[in-house]
Amino acid sequence: MSxxxxxxxxxxxxRIPRLDPRQESRRSLALxxxxxxxxxxxxxxxxxxxxxxxKTIHVYxxx
Numbered sequence: 001m002s003x004x005x006x007x008x009x010x011x012x013x014x015r016i017p018r019l020d021p022r023q024e025s026r027r028s029l030a031l032x033x034x035x036x037x038x039x040x041x042x043x044x045x046x047x048x049x050x051x052x053x054x055k056t057i058h059v060y061x062x063x
Contacts, residue, residue, distance in 0.1 A: 019027070
């Protein structure tokens with residue numbers, strides 16, 4: 001049983017083109033803003049649905 005690995009396998013990640021720090025921070029900020037917008041959207045939808053339906057919903061699986 002051999003544990004030999006090719007030397008090139010360790011250098012694959014260095015071939016990936018990196019963004020410059022300014023672009024990376026802009027993309028991070030955009031991602032954070034999109035996640036916040038999605039969170040607010042889900043919270044608003046949940047609040048709207050819970051205010052509209054005050055009855056308990058029972059879901060039965062068909063047998």
